[in-house]
Amino acid sequence: MSGFPLPPNATIGIVGGGQLGRMSAMAAARLGYRCHVLTPEADSPAGQVSAAVTLGGFTDPATLRRFAEAVDVISFEFENVSAEGLDLLASIRPVRPAPSVLRISQDRIDEKTFLNAAGVATAPWRSVETMAELEAAVAVLGLPSVLKTTRLGYDGKGQAMLRSAEDLAPAFERLQPKPLILEGFVDFAQEISVVIARGADGSMAAFDTVENRHANHILDLTLAPARIPGAADEMAQAIARRVAEALDLVGLLAVEMFLDAQGRVLANEIAPRPHNSGHWTIDACPASQFEMHVRAVAGLPLPPATRHADAVMKNLIGPEGMALWPAAVAEPGLIPHLYGKTEALPGRKMGHVTRLFPRGALPGDLGVEAALGPLLSPLLSPLGVIA
Numbered sequence: 001m002s003g004f005p006l007p008p009n010a011t012i013g014i015v016g017g018g019q020l021g022r023m024s025a026m027a028a029a030r031l032g033y034r035c036h037v038l039t040p041e042a043d044s045p046a047g048q049v050s051a052a053v054t055l056g057g058f059t060d061p062a063t064l065r066r067f068a069e070a071v072d073v074i075s076f077e078f079e080n081v082s083a084e085g086l087d088l089l090a091s092i093r094p095v096r097p098a099p100s101v102l103r104i105s106q107d108r109i110d111e112k113t114f115l116n117a118a119g120v121a122t123a124p125w126r127s128v129e130t131m132a133e134l135e136a137a138v139a140v141l142g143l144p145s146v147l148k149t150t151r152l153g154y155d156g157k158g159q160a161m162l163r164s165a166e167d168l169a170p171a172f173e174r175l176q177p178k179p180l181i182l183e184g185f186v187d188f189a190q191e192i193s194v195v196i197a198r199g200a201d202g203s204m205a206a207f208d209t210v211e212n213r214h215a216n217h218i219l220d221l222t223l224a225p226a227r228i229p230g231a232a233d234e235m236a237q238a239i240a241r242r243v244a245e246a247l248d249l250v251g252l253l254a255v256e257m258f259l260d261a262q263g264r265v266l267a268n269e270i271a272p273r274p275h276n277s278g279h280w281t282i283d284a285c286p287a288s289q290f291e292m293h294v295r296a297v298a299g300l301p302l303p304p305a306t307r308h309a310d311a312v313m314k315n316l317i318g319p320e321g322m323a324l325w326p327a328a329v330a331e332p333g334l335i336p337h338l339y340g341k342t343e344a345l346p347g348r349k350m351g352h353v354t355r356l357f358p359r360g361a362l363p364g365d366l367g368v369e370a371a372l373g374p375l376l377s378p379l380l381s382p383l384g385v386i387a
C-alpha cells in the first residue's frame, strides 16, 4: 500500500460503476493512476475505462474486503453504501471522503441538522414519523410544502408536493420508509450549485457557481457561470467553503442551493462526489471536477479551479437524449460525451454535451437556445420556463 501523495501507477478504488466513476477514472488515467471499480454491473460505464473491476454488490463483506485489499485508497461515485460496509472499507484502506461525510449526506435529516448546526440556512423543515406529526408540521410550515423520504431519494424520486389538506394522507402512505422530512416550499428564483475540492491539508478549490435547470425532476441544463447577483454568488461560495470545512472534507463535494425570491441562498443537498452540474468543467477548466476529485483523494496539490470559458452543459437523457446524439456529434462547436450505457431507459443519463463561449460571453436565454440549436429540449422552450 502507498502513502500520500499516491505515487504514479497507484490504484484508486472507486465504489460504483456509473458515469461519475467513468469520468473520474479517465481523469485518473491522465494523471498516471489506475482505477479499480466495485460494481454489480458486468459492463459498467466506469468498468469499461478502468484497469480492474470487482464484480459484486455493496453489502457483501467478502466482496468489500477483496476490493479494499486490491487498492491504495477508496473513493465513491455512489453514496448509498451501508454504515457497516463503510466501516469495513475504512478498516482496510483510507476512505476519502471519510465515512462520516457519506453518512451525513445519506440522510436528509442528518444533512439538514448538520447544515443548520454549521450556520448554513436551509428551507425550514420538520422530521415526520406519524400522520399526527405531519399535520402538526404542516400547521407550522404551511402549504405548499414538500414531503420527502430521508434516504435514497434522487432526481425527484421519493418526494411529494403537498398543495392542499387532501394531499397529506396519500403522500404520507406512499412515501416509505419513515421517518419522512417535511420541507417548507422554497419559492426559488434559481437553482444553483457549487463544486468544491478540499485536500487533507485544508486547501480548497471551488469552481464558479452555476445555474441549473431541471426537466421532469432531472438536471437538463447547467449554465456556467450562474447569472446571479454578486452578493448571492459570494453567499453560495461561502456556503460551499463552510460545508467543506465543517465536514473536514478530503475529496470533492457539490452543494445544491436555492436562490430564493428574496435573494437568500438556501442549501438543499450535499453530494460528496463529482456532480452532474460540474460536467462542464471537463471542457471549460484546466483541471476538471474529476481531476480535482482524483487530486484530493490522491493527496496531490489542488490547482485553482479556474475557468477559461463560459459553458452550457446539456444532459442527454433516456431514448429522447440518444435521439439527439447524431445532432450532437454533427453540430460544430458542440462537445459530445457518451457514457457507454447499452440501454437507453427512460430517465437514464446517457451522456451530455457542452458548448463553450469565450469567458464573459455566456449569452442570455435566447442566445443559449440558439447555441444549443438542435439539442434544445422542447420542455425548456422558452428557456426561462422551468419545466
Ligand code: AMP
Pocket (backbone or CB within 6 Å): 123, 146, 153, 154, 155, 156, 157, 183, 184, 185, 186, 187, 188, 191, 214, 217, 256, 268, 269
Ligand atoms: P431534491 O431531491 O431535494 O434535490 O429535490 C429535487 C427538486 O425538487 C429540486 O431540485 C427542486 O426543484 C425541488 N425541490 C426540492 N425541495 C424543494 C423545496 N423545499 N422547495 C421547492 N422546491 C423543492
